[in-house]
Amino acid sequence: MMTGGAKFAAASADESLAAEIGRDVLASGGNATDAATAMYFAMAVTLPSAAGLGASGVCIVHNAKTRAAESFSFAPQPAPGAIKGQSFMVPVGPRAITLMQIRHGRLKWAQLLAPAERLARNGFPVPRALSRDLQAGATMLGADSEARRIYGKGGGTAVTEGDSWAQTDLAATIGVLRQRGGGDFFSGNFARLFSTQITSMGGSLPLDTLRGALPVSGAPASESNGGFKVYVAPAPMAGASALAGWNNQAPPSSAVPTNTGGISGFAAVDADGNAAACSLSMGQLFGTRVIVPGTGILLGAMTPDSAAVSPVVIGNPNNGEFRFVGAGGGGPGAAFATGAVARQAVDRGSRIGPILAARRGQGGYVNAIACPDGIRSYGGSCNTGIDPAGSGLALIANVP
Numbered sequence: 001m002m003t004g005g006a007k008f009a010a011a012s013a014d015e016s017l018a019a020e021i022g023r024d025v026l027a028s029g030g031n032a033t034d035a036a037t038a039m040y041f042a043m044a045v046t047l048p049s050a051a052g053l054g055a056s057g058v059c060i061v062h063n064a065k066t067r068a069a070e071s072f073s074f075a076p077q078p079a080p081g082a083i084k085g086q087s088f089m090v091p092v093g094p095r096a097i098t099l100m101q102i103r104h105g106r107l108k109w110a111q112l113l114a115p116a117e118r119l120a121r122n123g124f125p126v127p128r129a130l131s132r133d134l135q136a137g138a139t140m141l142g143a144d145s146e147a148r149r150i151y152g153k154g155g156g157t158a159v160t161e162g163d164s165w166a167q168t169d170l171a172a173t174i175g176v177l178r179q180r181g182g183g184d185f186f187s188g189n190f191a192r193l194f195s196t197q198i199t200s201m202g203g204s205l206p207l208d209t210l211r212g213a214l215p216v217s218g219a220p221a222s223e224s225n226g227g228f229k230v231y232v233a234p235a236p237m238a239g240a241s242a243l244a245g246w247n248n249q250a251p252p253s254s255a256v257p258t259n260t261g262g263i264s265g266f267a268a269v270d271a272d273g274n275a276a277a278c279s280l281s282m283g284q285l286f287g288t289r290v291i292v293p294g295t296g297i298l299l300g301a302m303t304p305d306s307a308a309v310s311p312v313v314i315g316n317p318n319n320g321e322f323r324f325v326g327a328g329g330g331g332p333g334a335a336f337a338t339g340a341v342a343r344q345a346v347d348r349g350s351r352i353g354p355i356l357a358a359r360r361g362q363g364g365y366v367n368a369i370a371c372p373d374g375i376r377s378y379g380g381s382c383n384t385g386i387d388p389a390g391s392g393l394a395l396i397a398n399v400p
Contacts (some may be wrong), residue, residue: 005158008375008382011035012367013266014050015129018042019221019393022268025107026397031142032325033061033104034112035268036276036332040097041116041174043207043264045167046124048207049133049286050260050329052186053173054091056307060220061104062315062322064273065376069231069315070103071220072096076283076306081204084143086288089300090205093280096215098182104276113178120174120296123166129260129391131161136259137285143330146291147298170296186210190295201337205268212331220313223247227318230342231278233310240333242310245339256361256389257330259315261285262301263309267367270381271399273375275325277311277367279335308332312342322375326368328345330390334364345370352394360391369394 011022016109020033021042022035028071030038038057062069074092082088088289099111126134131346134151138158141147150167151158159165176190180311184190198205218249219240220231223246230246232239234374260286268276290299311327324342328334337359344350349372356366373381384394 003270007271007399008379009087009270009397009399010090010369010384010395011039011268011397012369012384012392013039013043014260014264014365014367014390014392015043015127016393017046017119017124019129019395023395023397024334026268026270027399029400030107031272032268032270032276033101034274036266037101037105038112038279038280039266041110041113042119043266044168045116045120046127047130047264048262048298049130049137049261050066050282051280052090052282052287052298053094054287054297055093055280055282056089057093057278057309058237058301058315059100059276059278060231060311060313061100062175062275062313063104064320064322064389066261067317067320069220069313070217071215071234072100073234073237075236076302078302079203079205080209083201083290086286087302089302089306090213092210092213092215094177094185097191099215099217109181109312110178113174117171117174118231118398120167121173123164124163126159126163128161133259133285134158140286140289144290146168146293147289150291154293159374167296169294170342173295173297194292194295195296206374225314228314228316228323229271231313236249238308238310240313241335242339245336246343248343251336251363253333254362257364259285260329261330261331262287263305263334264329265311265326265367267327267369269322269325273320275313275315275322275323277313277325277327279309279311281306281309305332311337312338314342314346318375321377322371326366326372328364330361330364337363338366341366346372351383355383356387361387365390365392367392
C-alpha cells in the first residue's frame with residue numbers, strides 16, 4: 001500500500017526475475033505497457049515452459065489518457081505442416097507485443113528487450129517456477145536433441161533451481177529483435193531463417209504463412225460494473241471463463257496446480273493509472289517439447305488449452321480511472337480464478353494478499369494489482385500480493 005500521496009506502480013508475474021524487470025522498467029519511467037513488453041520477453045527466457053515466444057495468448061491494455069481499453073489477441077493458429085507428428089502454433093506473440101508497444105508504450109523498444117537478452121546471454125540462476133516445471137516435465141523433453149542440449153546439464157539430468165543457466169541461441173534471437181525491431185520476426189531475415197529451419201526439421205511454416213499470421217487488436221469483451229468496465233479477452237480466448245469467475249459462478253475446478261501447466265500470466269500498473277496484463281499458453285507444459293535449432297524457440301502445441309486464457313482489467317471509460325489488473329497461470333482454470341479475485345478485490349474491498357492466501361492457488365495462480373477506490377481518487381487503497389501456491393512475485397516500484 002502507498003500512503004502520504006506517494007505514487008503507486010507495481011508489477012506482478014508468475015516468475016520472479018520477470019517481475020523484477022517489470023518493476024525496474026516502471027521505476028525508470030516506463031508505463032504499464034512498457035513493463036508488460038519487457039516481462040513478455042523476460043519470461044520467454046526464464047519460464048519458456050509456459051511463456052515461450054511460440055505461445056498463444058492475449059494482452060489487454062487500459063489507457064488512462066484515452067480512457068479506452070484495447071486487446072491484442074494472438075489466438076492459436078496451426079502451422080501448415082506438423083513436426084514429428086505434432087501440430088504446432090504459428091508464433092504470433094512477438095508481432096502482437098510489437099503492435100501493443102507501438103500503440104501504447106513510452107520507452108524505446110531496444111531498452112525493453114535488453115534485460116531479457118542479458119539474462120539469456122550471461123546466464124541466471126534457474127528460478128523456482130521453471131524448476132517446478134522441469135521436475136514435472138523434464139522427461140518430456142528427452143526426444144528432442146535441441147531441448148536435451150539446452151535444458152540438460154550432463155548425465156541425462158535437467159537443470160534445477162539455482163543452477164546457472166544461459167541460452168545463447170535465444171539471446172541471439174532476442175538480440176536481433178532488439179536491434180532490428182519486432183518486424184524481423186515475421187518478415188525479415190530472421191523470419192526466413194526460422195521458416196528454413198522448420199523445413200529442415202520436416203515441418204512446414206512458409207514465409208508467407210508467417211507474414212500472414214496476424215494478431216487481432218480491438219475492443220476487449222466487457223461487462224459493466226457501475227461506471228467501470230470489466231475487460232476480458234474476446235473469443236475465441238477464455239474471456240467468458242473470466243467473467244464467470246467475476247460473476248461468482250461455480251468454478252470449473254478447485255484443484256491447486258503443482259506447476260504452470262504451460263499457462264502463465266503477468267500484470268502491471270503505472271502511476272498514471274495505465275494498466276496492462278497478458279495471459280499466455282504453450283498449449284501444454286513445454287508446448288511441443290521441440291526447439292527450432294539456432295533460435296532457442298520452443299514451439300507451442302495446438303491443444304484445447306491453447307485458447308484457455310484471459311486477463312482481467314477494470315477501468316472507467318468515462319474518466320480513465322483504474323481499479324484492477326490481473327492474469328493467471330497454472331492451468332485453464334486461471335482465467336476463472338482471476339475473475340473471482342477481481343470481484344473480491346473490487347466489490348468487497350479486500351486486499352490482494354489475504355485473498356490469494358485464502359485461495360492458495362485454487363483453480364490456478366493469480367497475479368493481481370488492485371486499487372479498489374481508484375488509483376487517482378485514492379491511491380492509498382492500491383495493493384498487490386503473492387499467490388502462496390505459485391512461484392511468482394509481486395513488487396511495488398519506486399517511481400520518480
